Amino acid sequence: MVTSARGKGREDPAPPASTPPASTPPASTPPASTPLDGVRDEVVARPSGLFDAQTYRTSVWRIAAQFPRITRITFQAAWRAGRAAHLVTLATQVVAALGAGFGLYSAAGVLRQLLTAGASADRVAAALPTLMMIVVALAVQASAETCGAYLGKRLAARMKRDARGRLLDAACHVELSAFDDPAWHEALERAETAGAPNFDATHGWIMATLHSLMLVVAAAGTLGVLDPVLLVALVVSVLPEGWSALRAARLDYESFHRCGLLRRRLWLLTRLVRGEPRAAAEIRAHTAQRFVMTEVDRIGGLLEAEELRLAAKHARLGSVARALGGVGLGAAYVLLGVFLATGRTPLAVAGAALIAVQVGRRRLAEVVRYGMRAYETGMYVLDYQRVLDDAAARTRPRTDRRVPVDPEVIRVENVSFGYHGSARPALREVSLEIRRGQIIALVGENGSGKSTLAKLLAGLYLPTGGRITWDGVDLAGVDPDSVSRAVAMVPQDTLHWPLTIRDNITLGADGPLDADRLRYAVAASGTDQVVAQMPHGLDTPLSRHYVHGAQASGGQWQRISVARALYRDAPVLVADEPTAALDARAEAQVYASLAELAAGRTCVLITHRMASVKIADHIYVLHEGRLVEEGTHESLLAAGGRYAELYALQASAYADDEPAVGARVSP
Numbered sequence: 001m002v003t004s005a006r007g008k009g010r011e012d013p014a015p016p017a018s019t020p021p022a023s024t025p026p027a028s029t030p031p032a033s034t035p036l037d038g039v040r041d042e043v044v045a046r047p048s049g050l051f052d053a054q055t056y057r058t059s060v061w062r063i064a065a066q067f068p069r070i071t072r073i074t075f076q077a078a079w080r081a082g083r084a085a086h087l088v089t090l091a092t093q094v095v096a097a098l099g100a101g102f103g104l105y106s107a108a109g110v111l112r113q114l115l116t117a118g119a120s121a122d123r124v125a126a127a128l129p130t131l132m133m134i135v136v137a138l139a140v141q142a143s144a145e146t147c148g149a150y151l152g153k154r155l156a157a158r159m160k161r162d163a164r165g166r167l168l169d170a171a172c173h174v175e176l177s178a179f180d181d182p183a184w185h186e187a188l189e190r191a192e193t194a195g196a197p198n199f200d201a202t203h204g205w206i207m208a209t210l211h212s213l214m215l216v217v218a219a220a221g222t223l224g225v226l227d228p229v230l231l232v233a234l235v236v237s238v239l240p241e242g243w244s245a246l247r248a249a250r251l252d253y254e255s256f257h258r259c260g261l262l263r264r265r266l267w268l269l270t271r272l273v274r275g276e277p278r279a280a281a282e283i284r285a286h287t288a289q290r291f292v293m294t295e296v297d298r299i300g301g302l303l304e305a306e307e308l309r310l311a312a313k314h315a316r317l318g319s320v321a322r323a324l325g326g327v328g329l330g331a332a333y334v335l336l337g338v339f340l341a342t343g344r345t346p347l348a349v350a351g352a353a354l355i356a357v358q359v360g361r362r363r364l365a366e367v368v369r370y371g372m373r374a375y376e377t378g379m380y381v382l383d384y385q386r387v388l389d390d391a392a393a394r395t396r397p398r399t400d401r402r403v404p405v406d407p408e409v410i411r412v413e414n415v416s417f418g419y420h421g422s423a424r425p426a427l428r429e430v431s432l433e434i435r436r437g438q439i440i441a442l443v444g445e446n447g448s449g450k451s452t453l454a455k456l457l458a459g460l461y462l463p464t465g466g467r468i469t470w471d472g473v474d475l476a477g478v479d480p481d482s483v484s485r486a487v488a489m490v491p492q493d494t495l496h497w498p499l500t501i502r503d504n505i506t507l508g509a510d511g512p513l514d515a516d517r518l519r520y521a522v523a524a525s526g527t528d529q530v531v532a533q534m535p536h537g538l539d540t541p542l543s544r545h546y547v548h549g550a551q552a553s554g555g556q557w558q559r560i561s562v563a564r565a566l567y568r569d570a571p572v573l574v575a576d577e578p579t580a581a582l583d584a585r586a587e588a589q590v591y592a593s594l595a596e597l598a599a600g601r602t603c604v605l606i607t608h609r610m611a612s613v614k615i616a617d618h619i620y621v622l623h624e625g626r627l628v629e630e631g632t633h634e635s636l637l638a639a640g641g642r643y644a645e646l647y648a649l650q651a652s653a654y655a656d657d658e659p660a661v662g663a664r665v666s667p
């Protein structure tokens, strides 16, 4: 029999699917002119570093070779989840198998006693003690199985939780650059949706395989004692099932990998449509419903076609396996009949052998089937482990070396940086210096590298060339958390945490809640006006997903983001367009607070509002990743370069006599 051979975790968020041949598109494929035509070839087997492309071209030997690894990783996870439960589960399997084996062997004895010559009553009386022992053995087997099943369930819940926790913990600590790598996203998705949920299943299948294997040994032992030739017949009769289960698992695994990108695309679209209020508004505003639904339908069609293709292959494999298995079993029976007819095997022994063949065959089939399920779900566990190993390689090694708590001088020394997969560097040989108590401003056109430099200064990325030091200590050699703790950041696109306003402001800060500091941060950022409008004040959850939740505007979110940075009380403040969404009054208030806060701190400010740049002590102008000018506002204006040009361009927008239209910035 062919099982569906699907990892159970995969059924949850995204069913497996795969490539329909390019020449036979599925019926639901939209007309040829969809805007996403160019990405049709996304459904291809793309071996990545995190995917063992050889795995699905599997031979029996390869499976056998993988089994110890799968078992080791799974048992380690079970050990972590609950040592006692894991050991007792193992013990119950052994006890259950011993009970069943004893029952089987005794059954052969009972038959022999019943089929020997003599009065029926005497024969039954003689068999009674053995029968009683069989009953006891079966009771022991049943109790052990029930106990094992219960403990297995408890262990399963814990293993799943642990596996998800370890993965998310790894994802929280990898270098930010990992998230610029599509391979990482894909591997993480697979590990989360298929790897983590399959740990408990793999553990269960391994246990079931062991259990059945022990029963096979018991049956084979019985059969071996009765007639070893029948043992060979038993093995041959179950081979077709093993072959078909192997083929089915390979097909599913291959399909799952081939469709990874499709599933992720569908998942992203689904999340946009059902989970993102901003997306909901934009989908309507741009009348993008048809666009989205066409793509959803196209991907759904491809995935469905693949499901159908797999179902047909499974059905074909199943029928061939069943037919061959029937032939094998028939051959075993014929052999037994021949032995009986020729007098090689007495009737009592033949009866016992028949039971042993049936039990052995059923259990051997279970070994193959459960073993294949263990192998199949185990492949996702191996994937999961590969992702964890990859995450470890992408994570800066932990070290006790910390960044200076309150740096006197931060130096950027000849720093270059390129994003993953990007041929063009975002920063080229930039050098600058920031002293404590200074506000420096980074100025430049879109894409000139300001945010990138800010992220490097905050230790979120490490330079690909050059170095950044805090009081001479290279950020590359210190514990990254120590850098993050010393930096308060107002990012350009602040994340809308679905938390209360209070939690939005205080999240991530060390120590217990400081009510005075919270009050100051709320007032200095203008968040007090946001709080005043909210139904539950600071305790209002900022998400429409909650019954008592509220939706903040873009400017209100920005005030909260500034409040978070002010509350953090860190020696280094990095503000990337902190007032882009603020009204004029709030902007003035934020800049006054920043100026006040800058005393005794190091402040990096990025803004396109040239009037605000004036609060900076020193200004650096970036252009296409290079530092092209630096100085004070006055000196840069006097120099008449790019800064002066940008300034004049903005200033002209406010001047009555000088229209901005026509003003140009040098290329």
Ligand SMILES: Nc1ncnc2c1ncn2[C@@H]1O[C@H](COP(=O)(O)OP(=O)(O)OP(=O)(O)O)[C@@H](O)[C@H]1O
Pocket: 180, 419, 420, 422, 426, 444, 445, 446, 447, 448, 449, 450, 451, 452, 453, 492
């Ligand atoms: N995560 C990323 N992956 C790849 N390239 C990126 C990434 N982030 C930024 N870039 C590229 O790096 C360059 C510099 O981007 P950056 O965001 O630093 O510019 P910026 O000066 O802050 O621009 P803006 O004024 O628009 O905020 C740009 O060419 C941008 O396309």
